[in-house]
Amino acid sequence: GEHLRCAGYAVYGSACMLVLATREGVNGFTLDPSIGEFILTSPNMRMPEMGAKGSQ
Structure with a gap:
């Protein structure tokens, strides 16, 4: 969305x-x-760097 301000989710x-x-x-x-x-x-928060196979 061009006008999107934020996104989120909740975990219970x-x-x-x-x-x-x-x-x-x-x-x-x-x-x-x-x-x-x-x-x-x-x-x-950051995503970890991907390994050689993409799943590591």
Whole structure:
């Protein structure tokens, strides 16, 4: 989308995590149930470099 501002997804399991991608980068947030807020726990997330086979 030409006018897209951000995209994200949520994962719910033993921890509730929210990942948001903006033009500035990708950041992961984890819900702290004691305060009811998401805390930045994975700043500036990156994909690992691919191996020779692409799956490593």
